Every structure is written in C-alpha cells, then in structure tokens.
Amino acid sequence: MSQNARLDPSLITKGHRMSAKVESGSTTARSSLLGRIGVGQKLALTAGLFALPITVLLYLTVSGHQQDLRFIEREQAGASQVVPLVQLQSSIFDFVTAKNSGNKAKANTAAETVAQSITALKAAMGGLDLTSSQTGMDLLDKEWSQVKATDAGPGGLLLASTFAQFSNAQMLPNQETLLADSYMILDPTPASYYAIQSAFFRLPEVLTRLTNMAVLARSVEVLKDQPDLIAVAAPLYRNEAIRAGVALDAAFSAFKRAKTEDESLDESMGSAIRNLESIRQTIADAANVDLTRAIDQRADPQVLSAAITQVAAAIRAGEQDVNQLLSGRVAAERSAQKLELLGVGLITLLAGLLLLAVARAITSPLRRLAASARALEQGDLGVSVPVTTRDELGVVGQAFNAATAKLRINQERTETERQDAQRLQSNVAEFLDVTMKIADGDLTQRGRVSEDVLGNVVDSINLMTEELASVLGDVQRASTSVTGGSRAMLDSSEDIRQGMLITTEETGRVTQQAQDMTAAIKQMSAIAQASAESAQRALSASQTGQQAVNSTLQGMQAIRESSQDVSVRVQSLTQRSRQIEEIVDSIAHIASQVNLLSLHASIEAAGAGEGGKRFAVVAEEIRELADLSTTAAARMASLIAEVQSDVRGVAQNMQVNSEQVEQGYTVAGQAGEALREMAELAGITAHFASNISDAARNQLRDVQGMSSAVTQIADVARTSQQSAETGRDVAEQLQELAQRLSGSLTRFRLPG
Numbered sequence: 079m080s081q082n083a084r085l086d087p088s089l090i091t092k093g094h095r096m097s098a099k100v101e102s103g104s105t106t107a108r109s110s111l112l113g114r115i116g117v118g119q120k121l122a123l124t125a126g127l128f129a130l131p132i133t134v135l136l137y138l139t140v141s142g143h144q145q146d147l148r149f150i151e152r153e154q155a156g157a158s159q160v161v162p163l164v165q166l167q168s169s170i171f172d173f174v175t176a177k178n179s180g181n182k183a184k185a186n187t188a189a190e191t192v193a194q195s196i197t198a199l200k201a202a203m204g205g206l207d208l209t210s211s212q213t214g215m216d217l218l219d220k221e222w223s224q225v226k227a228t229d230a231g232p233g234g235l236l237l238a239s240t241f242a243q244f245s246n247a248q249m250l251p252n253q254e255t256l257l258a259d260s261y262m263i264l265d266p267t268p269a270s271y272y273a274i275q276s277a278f279f280r281l282p283e284v285l286t287r288l289t290n291m292a293v294l295a296r297s298v299e300v301l302k303d304q305p306d307l308i309a310v311a312a313p314l315y316r317n318e319a320i321r322a323g324v325a326l327d328a329a330f331s332a333f334k335r336a337k338t339e340d341e342s343l344d345e346s347m348g349s350a351i352r353n354l355e356s357i358r359q360t361i362a363d364a365a366n367v368d369l370t371r372a373i374d375q376r377a378d379p380q381v382l383s384a385a386i387t388q389v390a391a392a393i394r395a396g397e398q399d400v401n402q403l404l405s406g407r408v409a410a411e412r413s414a415q416k417l418e419l420l421g422v423g424l425i426t427l428l429a430g431l432l433l434l435a436v437a438r439a440i441t442s443p444l445r446r447l448a449a450s451a452r453a454l455e456q457g458d459l460g461v462s463v464p465v466t467t468r469d470e471l472g473v474v475g476q477a478f479n480a481a482t483a484k485l486r487i488n489q490e491r492t493e494t495e496r497q498d499a500q501r502l503q504s505n506v507a508e509f510l511d512v513t514m515k516i517a518d519g520d521l522t523q524r525g526r527v528s529e530d531v532l533g534n535v536v537d538s539i540n541l542m543t544e545e546l547a548s549v550l551g552d553v554q555r556a557s558t559s560v561t562g563g564s565r566a567m568l569d570s571s572e573d574i575r576q577g578m579l580i581t582t583e584e585t586g587r588v589t590q591q592a593q594d595m596t597a598a599i600k601q602m603s604a605i606a607q608a609s610a611e612s613a614q615r616a617l618s619a620s621q622t623g624q625q626a627v628n629s630t631l632q633g634m635q636a637i638r639e640s641s642q643d644v645s646v647r648v649q650s651l652t653q654r655s656r657q658i659e660e661i662v663d664s665i666a667h668i669a670s671q672v673n674l675l676s677l678h679a680s681i682e683a684a685g686a687g688e689g690g691k692r693f694a695v696v697a698e699e700i701r702e703l704a705d706l707s708t709t710a711a712a713r714m715a716s717l718i719a720e721v722q723s724d725v726r727g728v729a730q731n732m733q734v735n736s737e738q739v740e741q742g743y744t745v746a747g748q749a750g751e752a753l754r755e756m757a758e759l760a761g762i763t764a765h766f767a768s769n770i771s772d773a774a775r776n777q778l779r780d781v782q783g784m785s786s787a788v789t790q791i792a793d794v795a796r797t798s799q800q801s802a803e804t805g806r807d808v809a810e811q812l813q814e815l816a817q818r819l820s821g822s823l824t825r826f827r828l829p830g
C-alpha cells in the first residue's frame with residue numbers, strides 16, 4: 079500500500095466499491111423464460127389458467143339449459159300437432175257418417191278435407207323434425223286410401239267395422255308415436271306430465287272410441303231387424319264402450335293428479351273435464367247392454383256426437399293449459415339460465431377484482447422496491463421504501479430500509495473519518511515540515527498543537543525540543559552521531575505507532591460491519607430455507623393432485639367405454655323392437671282382414687237364409703278368432719310401444735350420459751394438464767429456492783471466514799501496536815542518550 083493510500087482512506091473505499099461492482103456484475107446469471115417476464119404478467123398467466131375451469135363451468139351451465147330448452151321446445155312442437163290430429167279424426171268420422179248416409183257430396187268434401195289435413199300434418203311434422211310421427215302419417219295415408227275405397231256394406235256395418243279397425247290400428251298409435259317422438263311421454267314435471275297424459279293420451283283415445291261407437295250405433299239402428307248382423311256388431315260396440323270407459327277413468331285420474339300439482343289447471347281444463355262426467359254414465363250403459371237382446375238400449379248417436387264434441391273441447395282446453403305450462407317452463411329455464419350466467423359473471427368479476435387487488439398489492443411494493451434499489455445502485459443512500467404490509471414484501475422492505483440506514487451511517491462515519499484523516503494529513507505535513515527543520519538542527523521551530531491525537535504528540539515534541547535545546551549546548555559535540563540515529567528511530571517508531579492506531583481502528587470497524595453482515599445473511603438464509611420447504615410442500619401437493627386426476631381419468635375412461643357398449647346394445651334392442659313391431663303390424667293387418675272376411679261371410683250367410691246358418695257358425699268362430707288375434711296384437715303393440723318408449727328413454731339418457739362423460743373426461747384431462755404444469759412450476763420454484771438457500775449458506779460461511787480473518791488481523795494489529803510502543807520506549811531511551819550527548823552536537827541551531 080502506498081503512502082497516499084495510508085494517508086487517504088477514501089482511496090481504499092473507492093477501491094472496495096469498484097471491486098464490489100465488478101463482483102456483482104460477474105455473478106449475474108441468465109434468467110429463465112419466467113424470469114424474463116414481470117410479476118404482474120406471471121399473475122396474469124396464473125389468472126388465465128384459473129379462468130379456464132370457470133369457462134368450462136360456464137359452457138356446461140349454458141349447454142345444460144340449452145338442452146332443457148330444446149327438450150321443452152320439442153314438447154311444444156308435439157303439442158301443436160295434437161289438435162290437428164283430433165281434427166283429422168273428426169274429418170274421417172264425417173266422411174264415414176256421410177258415406178253410410180248416402181250423402182256423396184258431403185263424403186267427397188270430407189275426403190278432400192282429410193287429404194289436406196294429412197298433407198299438412200306430414201309437412202308440419204317434417205318441419206318440426208318429428209320423423210317417427212311423419213313416418214306414421216305416411217302409413218296412415220296408405221291405410222286411409224283403403225278405408226276410402228271400402229264399401230259401406232249392409233247398413234254401413236262393413237265401413238263402420240273398417241273405420242273402427244283403422245282408428246285402433248292407425249289413429250291411436252299415431253297419437254302415441256307423437257307423444258314419444260316429441261318427448262312429451264318423458265316430461266319430467268309432474269303437473270305437465272299428468273296434464274299431457276289426460277289431454278293428449280287418454281282423451282284422444284276416448285274420442286276415438288266414441289267415434290267408433292257412434293258409427294257402429296248408426297249401423298245397429300239401421301240393422302235392428304237383422305239379428306245376425308246385430309250379433310256381428312254387438313261385440314265391437316261393447317268392446318269400444320269398455321275401452322272408452324277405461325280411458326275416460328284414466329283421463330279423470332291423470333287430471334286429478336295434475337290438478338294436485340298445479341291448481342291453475344282447474345280453471346279451463348278442469349271445467350272441460352268436469353263436463354265429461356255425464357258421458358261416463360252413457361259409456362257405462364253402452365258397455366253393459368246386450369244389443370242382441372235389447373237394441374233400443376244402445377247409445378243415441380246424437381248423444382254420442384255431443385259427447386265427441388265435448389271431448390274435443392276438453393282436448394283443446396288441455397292443449398292450451400299444457401302450452402301454458404310449457405311456456406312457463408321455458409320462461410323459467412331462460413330466467414334460471416340468465417341468473418346462473420349473471421351469478422357466474424359476478425363471481426368472475428369479483429375474482430378478477432380480487433386478483434387485480436392482489437396483483438397491485440404485490441407489484442406496487444415490488445416496483446417501489448426495484449426503483450429504490452436502482453437509486454441505491456446509483457449511489458443515492460437517501461432512498462427508503464414505504465412499508466405498508468406485514469407480509470414477505472414488508473419484511474424485505476424493512477430489511478432494505480435497515481440496510482440503507484446502515485449504509486448511510488457508514489457513509490457518514492466514513493466521511494467524518496476522511497475529513498479527520500485529511501486534517502490529520504495536513505497537520506502531519508505541517509508537523510513534518512517543522513520536524514524536518516528541527517531535524518536539520520533548527521531547534522527554534524515549534525509545531526502547532528492541534529485538537530486531534532497528533533496535538534499531544536506535537537505538544538510533547540515541542541516540550542522535548544525545548545528541553546533538548548536547553549541542554550543541547552552542553553552535549554552537542556558528544557551527541558552528534560547519536561542524535562541523528564535517535565531522531566530517525568523516533569520518527570520511524572512514531573509513524574509505525576500512528577499506522578498501528580489507524581489499522582486498529584479500521585479493523586475494529588470492519589469487524590463490526592462483518593458481524594452485522596453475518597447476522598443479515600443468517601436471516602436471509604433462514605428465509606431462503608423456509609421458501610425451499612414451502613416450495614417442496616407445494617410440489618408434493620401438486621403431484622398428489624395430479625395422481626388423483628390421473629385416477630379419475632382412468633375411471634371416466636372405463637365409464638365411457640361401458641356407456642358406449644350399452645349404447646350399442648340399446649340401439650340393437652331398438653332395431654329388434656322395430657322388427658317385432660312390423661311383425662305385430664302384419665298380424666294385426668291379417669287379423670283385420672280375417673275380421674273383415676268373417677264379417678263378409680256373416681253378411682253372406684245372413685243373406686243365404688236357412689241354408690247359410692252352418693256357414694254363419696263357422697264365420698262366427700272365425701270372427702272370434704280374429705277378435706282374439708286383434709286383441710292379442712293390440713296388447714302386443716301396446717307392450718312393444720311401451721318397450722320402445724323405455725328403449726328411447728334409455729337411449730336418450732345414454733346419449734346425455736355419454737355427452738356428460740365426454741365433457742367430464744375433457745375437463746378432467748384439462749385439469750390434469752393444469753396440475754402437471756403447476757407441478758413443473760412448483761418443482762422449478764423448489765429448485766430455485768434450494769439454490770438460494772445453498773448460496774446463502776455458502777455466503778454465510780464465507781462471511782464467517784472473513785470475520786475470523788478480520789479478527790486475526792485485529793490481533794496482529796494490536797501486537798504490532800505493542801511492538802511500536804516498545805520501539806517508542808527504546809527511542810526515548812536513545813533520546814535521553816542524545817540529550818546527554820547534545821553538548822557535542824554543534825550543528826544544531828539553538829534558541830538565543
């Protein structure tokens with residue numbers, strides 16, 4: 079170290095600053111991809127990842143309500159076709175009545191109306207995507223052509239029987255197909271379900287049975303004098319009456335349950351249903367009468383026509399109430415959809431506001447801390463960070479302010495020491511001039527006594543010079559050689575002592591700073607160790623969550639495969655039921671044809687008189703077999719219709735379940751991917767925290783080593799100071815010797 083460096087401590091401080099800058103620049107490492115973006119951008123990225131499940135939840139909510147709305151809208155589409163089907167039934171009834179009455183003009187008009195109604199129904203069902211109902215209407219159109227071409231027969235009995243067969247084989251199945259095709263048979267709301275059962279299922283059956291009874295009653299009235307033909311019509315009439323009574327009771331029961339669920343149905347539909355109470359007795363009487371013995375007890379066709387009108391009015395009233403219930407459900411679904419969307423939107427907004435507040439609470443202190451750190455890097459030690467929180471940022475801010483305060487104190491202390499050193503250097507330079515003159519032999523010179531530690535030395539030197547001058551005259555010659563050596567040794571010992579004093583003070587200050595730095599680094603090491611443990615726990619939790627999601631994905635994959643296999647089996651069952659239905663239709667058609675054949679045989683046997691009685695017995699047996707076949711085919715058709723309805727319900731449920739399983743599988747996969755990314759981020763964080771903790775421990779060991787080294791330097795400095803004190807004592811002894819020899823020092827200039 080040069081003489082200037084020993085006398086000017088600021089040079090040492092500047093050197094330390096330059097070396098610190100070089101070391102800080104050399105430890106700059108390359109940052110990762112996440113390290114290149116700001117904390118706010120990281121929070122925004124995290125918010126985007128958390129917004130993904132909310133978006134999926136919103137999509138599932140909207141799609142669920144949309145499915146419910148499409149279900150109800152399909153029900154409304156089916157409900158809109160019930161009354162046109164009832165009107166078609168009435169038009170066919172008018173055609174049969176007009177043809178049996180011999181009114182060809184009215185029959186032709188009714189036939190045209192029927193054709194227009196069938197065309198309109200097929201177009202409407204096609205437009206409403208009611209494909210099964212449209213197919214049924216195509217079959218009804220073909221069968222209607224056969225009814226239209228059928229002869230009236232004796233008393234219109236043949237056409238009446240054909241009409242009854244057509245109504246039972248076409249009109250009623252088409253009603254049931256419409257209910258199934260439009261999902262009305264699967265309505266989940268009790269009030270609307272029972273209202274549909276009453277108005278759209280049971281009352282149309284009552285209407286069909288009543289129209290059959292009315293046509294047969296007119297034929298019986300014409301054939302009252304022909305017992306053989308009455309015997310043919312009587313079972314058909316009684317069978318229709320029994321089924322009409324059963325359907326009417328079922329309609330009353332279904333309406334009663336619907337009314338229990340919703341009292342508002344009692345206003346319009348309830349009034350129309352109550353008007354049908356009088357029909358019950360008429361149907362009961364018709365079911366109990368034996369036309370072969372008491373033809374006059376048959377129901378009056380006019381009364382039956384009035385009953386048909388009342389039932390049609392009840393169906394229309396039921397249609398209005400069912401549409402009102404369905405419209406209310408549509409409004410409720412839309413309102414619920416809006417409320418759920420509003421709720422999700424509010425939750426999302428609140429979450430966004432909370433995230434924004436958290437981001438500001440994190441980024442604002444970080445920006446202030448970064449700005450203060452840059453200012454501190456530029457040398458501004460007057461900066462401070464306002465601490466408004468008690469979290470880790472608050473702890474860092476407090477530590478930054480404490481470090482800044484310590485740096486300011488150190489700077490002030492260094493500045494004071496520098497000024498003291500400058501004054502001391504100036505005094506030393508001035509005193510060196512005096513001592514140089516004294517050394518040249520001018521003992522008249524006196525040093526200026528200052529207030530620092532040098533003042534005592536100068537004062538002592540001045541006193542020593544005076545004493546030396548007083549006795550130098552006596553020993554000047556004797557002390558010529560000794561005086562020069564003693565002064566040189568005294569000056570050297572003084573320089574060594576002063577240097578040791580400065581070294582002792584500097585080592586003490588450096589020791590204190592090293593102790594402060596050691597405490598701060600210990601705190602930083604503890605914080606880094608806690609961060610590493612927290613990151614490790616987060617990594618373990620994210621790995622556990624990812625394993626759970628993987629298990630969920632495997633379970634949902636098995637459910638999806640199982641649901642797909644069940645769906646294939648349900649589709650196969652649907653195809654088999656359709657094939658069985660075709661076979662039953664063929665059996666019903668054969669039974670119908672056999673029934674018509676037996677009817678023709680009965681009519682021919684009755685016309686043959688006495689000779690045809692045996693043939694009439696055979697025809698009666700054939701008719702009974704045809705009736706049994708018809709009844710069995712009807713029961714089979716009803717059972718198959720129920721099975722098809724159940725199969726369609728299962729197929730729809732399986733389709734909905736499959737869609738939900740697919741959606742759940744997709745959401746679980748996305749959640750697993752998000753957890754995997756979180757696990758990777760947690761692992762990176764744990765790795766960084768572990769590296770920080772290791773670096774802090776290494777730095778702590780280095781600082782502790784530096785503190786030990788500084789302590790050793792302080793011990794060496796104290797030892798050197800003691801040696802300097804010993805040297806000074808030796809110099810004083812030489813000075814005494816020089817005083818004794820001052821008489822021989824003639825070269826010195828003594829005061830006068």
